[in-house]
Amino acid sequence: MSWLLALHSSSPVLGVGLRSLEDDIPDQVRQFPLGRDLSGALLESVESLLPAQSWPALARLAVATGPGGFTGTRLTVVLARTLAQQLEIPLDGVGSFLLVARRLHLAGPTWLSQALPRRGVVAGVYGPCPEALGGMAQRREPRLYEDSEALRAAEPDLPVLAAEVDVERDVVQLLDLSAEAHAAAVPAPWQPVLPLYPTAPVPL
Structure with a gap:
């Protein structure tokens, strides 16, 4: 089984989506209203859909890059970049x-x-x-x-x-777009994927 994982934290609610790239099974999409608690609960939230021991089965990642809250967007982008680098898989960064x-x-x-x-x-x-x-x-x-x-x-x-965020539906859009990129074998290196925050307190 190979999976596509999507992360969206451009609002106070973290959205995590998981899609099988092999079997026709329903997507799993969950919302976590974490607000400022995101830093302490991000990994736990991701693992509630896909435990860490199964991360090597990921074939592609997708992350919403903002605009959004500076800390929240940055945390999920950093996690997505790290996973993509370590697993050597494509990472699609998509603006919210x-x-x-x-x-x-x-x-x-x-x-x-x-x-x-x-x-x-x-x-x-x-x-x-x-x-x-x-x-x-x-x-x-x-x-x-x-x-x-x-x-x-x-x-x-x-x-x-x-531009009103609808976390569940926007995560589905993120999964759809990344799945299209996967089907078309579109390259997606992790290095260019950065958070977009037009009023960032420090340069990104």
Whole structure:
């Protein structure tokens, strides 16, 4: 049995997904509302789906790279990078906003935004792209803007939607995208996979 493991911690709820790459069995997706307790419970949460002794059966990994909380996103990315390096398997790093874009089935280029109290708005542009794996692509990388008016000044003709995380459904999107990459034998080295946090307190 070979497995695909997906990790998503771009919100206070950790999402962990497991999919068989050989048998037609249902995905396992669990949510863990850990908040700031993520650092102490991350490994235990992953092992609740796939015990450590079974990690050599992993064929591919996927991790949501943010935007999200600095510590939470960084922890899961570091774990995913470490596992991919040690097991010598591909690692797909996927932006959390791209997962939302896929779930919303955007019909055209659209701003996806997330308000940060007292800091501004993190937003990026996403839309359909036949050439992209999964048919959806990031067109403008998420970054911090002063407010929604700044988005309209940058791309005045595009609609603006909230990038609301739905952990369970977004983990499924992450599994789907990584499974497509596996089926197409898309290379995915672990080295370029880094957390995306537009207001990081220190350089990444």
